[in-house]
Amino acid sequence: MKLDISDIKTKEVLSWEGIHLLHFKGSACSQKLRIFLNIKNIDWHSHEINLIKQEQFSEWFLGINPRGLVPTLVDNGEVHIESNDIMMYLDEKFTKNKLYPDDKFDEILSDLAFEDSLHHDLRRLTFRYIIPHRLGKKDLKKLSFKESYIGTINGKEDEHKERELLFWKNHYDNGITDKEVIESASKFKEIYTKFDSQLQKNKFLKGNKFTIVDLAWYVSTKRLFTAGIPINKYENVKRWFDDLDNDKRFSSEIKIDAPIKLFKQILKIKNKMMGKYLTDLVKF
Ligand SMILES: N[C@@H](CCC(=O)N[C@@H](CS)C(=O)NCC(=O)O)C(=O)O
Numbered sequence: 001m002k003l004d005i006s007d008i009k010t011k012e013v014l015s016w017e018g019i020h021l022l023h024f025k026g027s028a029c030s031q032k033l034r035i036f037l038n039i040k041n042i043d044w045h046s047h048e049i050n051l052i053k054q055e056q057f058s059e060w061f062l063g064i065n066p067r068g069l070v071p072t073l074v075d076n077g078e079v080h081i082e083s084n085d086i087m088m089y090l091d092e093k094f095t096k097n098k099l100y101p102d103d104k105f106d107e108i109l110s111d112l113a114f115e116d117s118l119h120h121d122l123r124r125l126t127f128r129y130i131i132p133h134r135l136g137k138k139d140l141k142k143l144s145f146k147e148s149y150i151g152t153i154n155g156k157e158d159e160h161k162e163r164e165l166l167f168w169k170n171h172y173d174n175g176i177t178d179k180e181v182i183e184s185a186s187k188f189k190e191i192y193t194k195f196d197s198q199l200q201k202n203k204f205l206k207g208n209k210f211t212i213v214d215l216a217w218y219v220s221t222k223r224l225f226t227a228g229i230p231i232n233k234y235e236n237v238k239r240w241f242d243d244l245d246n247d248k249r250f251s252s253e254i255k256i257d258a259p260i261k262l263f264k265q266i267l268k269i270k271n272k273m274m275g276k277y278l279t280d281l282v283k284f
Contacts, residue, residue, distance in 0.1 A: 010063030019044040020074040029083040038249040057142040066151020099212040121184035125227040128176035185282040199236035228278035
């Protein structure tokens with residue numbers, strides 16, 4: 001989605017030349033976009049928005065993307081938001097190696113909208129099994145700055161704002177509850193069961209050609225596997241995933257740092273001792 005010039009309050013970006021990505025190493029949506037840029041061989045400038053330091057709530061960044069979310073693209077002074085829309089925009093601009101093929105365009109848009117609708121489910125499992133509550137909690141002062149920030153998306157108040165704030169307020173108060181884990185992990189169980197049967201017949205999710213849908217689900221699958229979804233149980237999904245993961249253009253963008261590995265291990269042991277690990281709560 002391209003923002004209107006009136007939405008952009010941080011005016012300096014209007015004079016940025018070339019392709020600039022505002023992103024964060026550990027963000028799944030940013031990983032998706034960086035892999036896309038690798039596959040398409042597009043040159044870009046990097047601007048890190050550190051989500052651990054909660055730089056996404058700064059006035060500077062909200063003045064570029066009022067949703068306060070990464071990734072955000074600036075292309076010669078134009079601001080584009082929403083990872084799937086950004087990739088669609090770039091795929092049309094750089095037509096070599098199309099990842100949104102014309103013959104499947106509408107189907108792909110609806111698959112990506114579905115994938116995007118699961119973002120909070122992915123987040124729930126991340127913030128229960130990978131990032132400890134104490135570290136993942138947002139700073140209430142910064143959160144209330146975002147709440148009071150008046151930003152517009154194409155001239156209108158952002159419809160996503162309430163939902164985003166509610167997620168983090170609930171997380172602050174309650175962490176991620178067992179009920180939420182069961183609800184979200186059950187959705188992925190159903191999805192991978194379906195994918196496994198699709199991938200029995202086809203090499204990729206949309207047939208025998210790699211598309212943006214494979215890229216989006218590769219990133220989510222890597223994250224979900226890290227959180228504890230037993231991907232190994234789905235033979236065809238595992239083969240599809242391993243093939244992509246063996247490609248450096250993919251795996252190089254999703255390196256799990258040593259501290260995250262440690263947190264994940266601690267959370268695994270803690271949850272297992274309580275009989276509340278992901279696979280204790282949902283049987284795969
Ligand atoms: N639908 C958005 C989701 C973007 C999103 O939620 N990004 C996360 C990182 S993966 C983020 O910026 N989180 C910061 C926050 O929630 O404060 C997209 O696809 O771009």
